[in-house]
Amino acid sequence: MTPALDIKGLSSGYGEALVLRDLSLMIQPGEIFALLGKNGMGKSTLLKTIMGFLPVRQGHIQLAGNRTANLPPYRMARRSVAYIPQEKALFQDLTVLENLKLVMPDTAAIKAELERTARWFPVLQKRVHQRAGTLSGGEQKMLLMVRAMLPKQKLMLIDEISEGLQPSMVDAVSDVLRTERASRDVAILLVEQNVPFVSSVADRFSVLKQGEIVASGSMADADASAVIDRQLSV
């Protein structure tokens, strides 16, 4: 099977400073992959590099078998990648509907998606004409999830969605992701620090430390959580 995302020997960073060094990872279609690591380890930098916000210094990135080096972010999005950045991920001054229309012009399709996801995120339907900035923190995350799922992309890059989220919402997100994966062959790269959340959804994991992967494994391994906890605590 052609991997949804295949990264080999990737180095990247800001200007002269390298943050990621010789990083490789592969995600199959239909797989949820968790990338863990403490603050400042380079997790967000990896997602920004995949999206084309930062240049690839060395190595390569393949999307469904095609090289993507130096494609601008909008081309990556059109090549079927949904990206939820860690910060400033919504247009606060646009309405919920306008935020969604940016990725999907068809209002009927938006309404249908809000209907489909209402069992997890019921409040959004009532808030379509409200400015995104007036939503609560949790509601904003719901909007981010819907926006990412709306265009049915093949790869989703999600940067610390569980951060600051109350436990019931974390459960909803986990359920949504599992349902999404079961319903189509989407590959999901979850950047996280929340180990219980990751344990509930991911198939495999890697731990990133100072730009390098220091541990990897299957979530089904008996000692997965222990390995992650140990790596995150030191």
Place this chain on the structure above:
Amino acid sequence: MTSQILDILTSAAILYVVAAGLLIVFGVMKIINFAHGGFLTMGGYCALATADLGLSPLFAIPISFLFGAVVGMVVERLIVRPLYSRPLDAILATWGLGIIIGQLITLIYDRGVHFVQSPISGAVDVMGESYSQYRLVMLVVAILFGVVLAAVLHGTRLGLMTRAVIMNEDLARGLGIDSGLVRFVTFSLGAGLASLAGTLITPLSSVDPSLGISWLVNAFMLVLVSGSSLVSLGIAAVVLGGAQVLISSYANPVYGSMAIVILAAVLLRVRPQGFAND
């Protein structure tokens, strides 16, 4: 009294028309396009050229808009785009371009002052006072500018994408929006609007190679106090344009002509966001 209120409103209208193109370019590209003055001048000469060809002055409206938009497209591609990642250099480049446009115009025409016949002249009666018909038309034109731009920004997909780029360009790009295209369209539209504005002000001012420069300074100050909001621009035009009119008539016209620059500078000092609401 009536004529003073009309002076304030029509002066504001003219300022709004002159600054609108500069504002949208600033909103999307985060640069002040100093070639805006050159584009205004170009529009003045479009009116002159149309008149020289013996065409009705009304033809100058589409001609100047299209000419400005096409020049804007070329300038965006060749001069502004390569400097996207160096906004300060881009601003300097537009400044230089403004000078070049002035020089080219001097080469083709000369330094001389020209006058263009107004398509609408004479005065009409407004509440017992006679008032320049053309200035009243400018009021309608300004409202049309505002309505059309608002309709495009809020009623079309391109407008939604443009607002997204204004608010957060990186986020927009990450969602699949070709912000380079949005910049291209905005710059061309801004240049077209500037050139159109240059044509529209010719009945009120003579046509010479420095036509745009005098307007550029006031337009620049208005944009600085309005951020990227067309509504704020309207408010700024009424308040600062109004101050200009009042100071000119009660103090003297020399102070009046400096009013916008000085008041805008003072306003920015006490309220850095100016008339914008955040």
